[in-house]
Amino acid sequence: MKAYLLQPEVIATLIILIVAFSIHRSIIWSAGKLxxxxERSKLRKQYLNRYVGYVIWTMAMISIILVWGLKRDGFWVALGSTFAVVGVALFANWSILSNVTASFxxxxxxxxxxxxxxxxxxxxLPVTAVIEDIKGFYTILRTAEGELITYPNNLLLQKGVSILYNREESIFDIDKHEETDPTAR
Structure with a gap:
């Protein structure tokens, strides 16, 4: 039994698991402090933890598979094929990847x-609303009329966004009304 536990594969697997666990915990701790x-919500921190966890543990599992010596040629072919299919899917629908990146x-x-x-x-389509939640792919907004809008995160990065605080309209909107209203002069 002891001889089995001292095999290089077992030791390397334990090291990979400890390193992955340590990295994941340190990111969770850092995200908590940040x-x-x-002043970010706990739910948003959970999203970050989940997505980072997927990446770290996937890399750990791939490393463990390589350590245990599965036929490398077959593994690389399978991994390459998987990434080709995923790459085509992401290229066909690039907004998924851009929305997740925008969320971070x-x-x-x-x-x-x-x-x-x-x-x-x-x-x-100008929108004035209160941010109810920011998810991994989209942000949920609620208008004054009670309408619920799901707005893609990548568009929040591409469009200008004003925080209104206690104002009814953005300064940009007020200027437009003054220019178009001839009685305002």
Whole structure:
């Protein structure tokens, strides 16, 4: 039994698991500290933990498979085929990947958070609403009329967004009304 536990594969597997666990825990701890500092919700922290966990543990499992010496040629062919299929799927629907990436960017950098009243400056469909939740792919907004809107995260990065605080309209909207209203002069 002891001889089996001292095999290089068993030792390498244990090291990979300990390193993956340590990295995952340190990211969770860092995200927790950052969440408190920038006032992010616990739910958003859970999304981050889940997505990062998927990546770390997938890499750990691939490393363990390589350590145990499954035929490398067959493994690389299977892995390459899988990535080719996933790559084609992501290329065909690039918005999935861009929305997940945008979710991480929104988590770490953007000044608005759940509960903020925002104005999205979209030429075709301007939106004024309160942010109810920011999920992995989209943000849930509620208008003053009670309408629920799911807005893709990648569009929040591409469009101008104003935090309205206590104002009824954005300063950009007020300027437009003054220019188009001849009685305003």
């Amino acid at each position: 969440s408190k500092k920038v 960017i929104l988590y770490f950098t953007f000044p608005y958070k759940i509960g903020d009243r925002v104005r999205i400056h979209d030429k075709d």
